[in-house]
Amino acid sequence: MRKKEKVDKTIVIPGDLLSDDPAKAGEGTYIENGKVYSLMYGLADDRERIRVIPLSGKYLPTIGDIVIGMVSDISFSNWKININSPYEALMHISEYPRRIESSEMAKIMRVGDLAIFKVVDVDQSMKIELAPREGQLRVLRSGRVVEVSYTKVPRVIGRAGSMVSLLKDKLDVNIFVGKNGRIWINGKAADEELAVKAIKRIEQEAHTSGLTDRITKFLEEEKHGVF
Amino acid sequence: MEFFKNGKRIDDRFPNELRPIKFDVGVLERADGSCYVEHGGNKVIAAVYGPRAVHPRHLQEANRAIIRYRYNMASFSVEERKRPGPDRRSIEISKVSREAIDPVIIKEFFPRSTIDVFVEILQADAGTRSAGINAASVALADAGVPMRGLISSCAVGKVDDTVVLDLFKEEDNYGQADMPIAMDVRTGEVTLLQMDGHLTLEEFEQALELGKTGCATIAEMQREALIQKYQGEENE
Known part of the structure; x- marks a missing residue:
């Protein structure tokens, strides 16, 4: 038995006309001359707004996202963290729940360690700041x-x-x-x-x-x- | 040289007929997007990487992505071995091809990053830059790059004082003119227009119209190929 799932989302390509009503423009669309077109190669999801769900692409973080990151480098006061995105993220030493010295950073998270983070800030130039999720740093040691x-x-x-x-x-x-x-x-x-x-x-x-x-x-x- | 026999060309095409074209989407495992194209005797593969971090760093732009495009001919792609590596011709083609696809890409979504497009010509038979642009455009869509539309491209030319669509090797080498066109078919915006040889104003206008119909046909094939990638799997 199939659950009630919305199927038959149509595959669209960039430039496909989605609607004549600019008020319906959602994510993954753009408006030109009062009409809504697709920005992406993806599935058009037509509800109160039309959005295009991409089939591929790179992850861009938004504030509040919970992500799994891998430490790629340690600088004086930041851990550099790869979050599977075109942009490197930073976690500042002060985000760690306890006050620590710069020299202790590698004891907490070394290069190659994986942990769960929360995105606390993303600015216009895509500078990304992370913090431990729920205030407690969880380094993934097993699994x-x-x-x-x-x-x-x-x-x-x-x-x-x-x-x-x-x-x-x-x-x-x-x-x-x-x-x-x-x-x-x-x-x-x-x-x-x-x-x-x-x-x-x-x-x-x-x-x-x-x-x-x-x-x-x-x-x-x-x-x-x-x- | 005889270019026509009973109103048909040497390779048995009408003056306004394209060569057979085949698109294959997502052929490369490690690229973010890819596309293989056979366009008559041309065999072309395009790979897209990115958006990703820019190296060297001084090339990066603070508020948008940069686009890099490399058109390269394999040494075995032509009858007489081509000396490998970039030359005057391929550097020029890389530049104009980048400018052909650039206007539709939404670069502002990805500041400080690059989108790299690599186009390799495995076998050449006239019209490789067009085939490369067609492949690159599909590969970009496959990579999930946001774009206002797809770019489609084809060449028109003149042989035996007749305007013909999509020249092949002999027509290109011994014909009177060759004019590649690239455009966004929906908006009608032309993003590449070059010409080699001579056309009168009337011929040019006729050629441009013919080229646009060619691009429209190719745009339809590009869409088919992209849709097929997912629908094909569903039918399994």
């Missing part, structure tokens, strides 16, 4: 992180978190999905493996309908068939 295109994140999460719940339910793993397309999976090795497979499949088939059912079936088969 694994996989990367998917950020455009597929809503699909990995599913409607009201249904897809993530499904994975957590069927497999004995903890999953955290960062807005930037990095996904942390923590659990037993075999389950982690399967979760990665499932997520890769979700990414590949993100634009199709009835995905939740197919993933359910896939997990059932994999669990009882191979193992």
Whole structure:
């Protein structure tokens, strides 16, 4: 049985006419001579506003996003953090809950460490500032992180978190999905493996309908068939 | 040289007919966007990387992305081995091709970054810059780069005092004129127009009109190719 999901989103390309009503212009569109056109190659989602959901592209952070970042460098007072975006992000030493010296920074997070961050500021020139999520820095010491295109994140999460719940339910793993397309999976090795497979499949088939059912079936088969 | 036989060209085309064209989207795993094009005897692959950090840093712009375009011919792409590497011709083509795709890209979304386009000509048979622009345009869309529209390109020319669409090698080499055009078909904005040889004013106007119809046909193929990439998978 299929859940009530909105299917039949049409694929559009840049320059496609979407509407004659400029008030309907949403994300991924532009207005020219009072008409709404698509800015992106993606799926047109026609509701009270028309927006175009891109099929690919680079992650651009917005304030409040929760992301998984990797330390790429340590400077005098900042950790430089790669967040799977064209722009490097910074976390200042003062964002760390406790007052620390510059020399202690590498003890807390070394180059190559992964952690969950919150985007606290993005300015016009795309200077990005991060802070530990919920005031407590969580460096990921176990489990694994996989990367998917950020455009597929809503699909990995599913409607009201249904897809993530499904994975957590069927497999004995903890999953955290960062807005930037990095996904942390923590659990037993075999389950982690399967979760990665499932997520890769979700990414590949993100634009199709009835995905939740197919993933359910896939997990059932994999669990009882191979193992 | 005889260019026409019973009103048809040497390769059995009508004067206003394009060569067979094939687009393949997303052929490169590691590129952000890619497209392979066969346009008659031309075989071209385009790869797009970015938006990404600019190196060297002094090239970056504070408020927008920069576009870099490299047109390159493989040494084996022509009959007589071409000396590899950029030469006067390919540097010029890189420049005009970049300027052909540049106006539709929304560069302000990505300050301090670059969008790199690489176009490799694997096999050449006249009209490689057009084929390259067509491929690059589709690859940009595939990479998720925001654009106002797609750029489509084709050449027109004159052989035997007749205006013809989409010259191939022999017509280009022994014909009287060759004129590549690139445009955004929806708005009608022409972003590239070059000419080699001679046309009268009447011929030029006729050629431009013919070129626009060619571009319109190619624009339709580009859209088909992009839509096919996702619909094809759905039918599996």
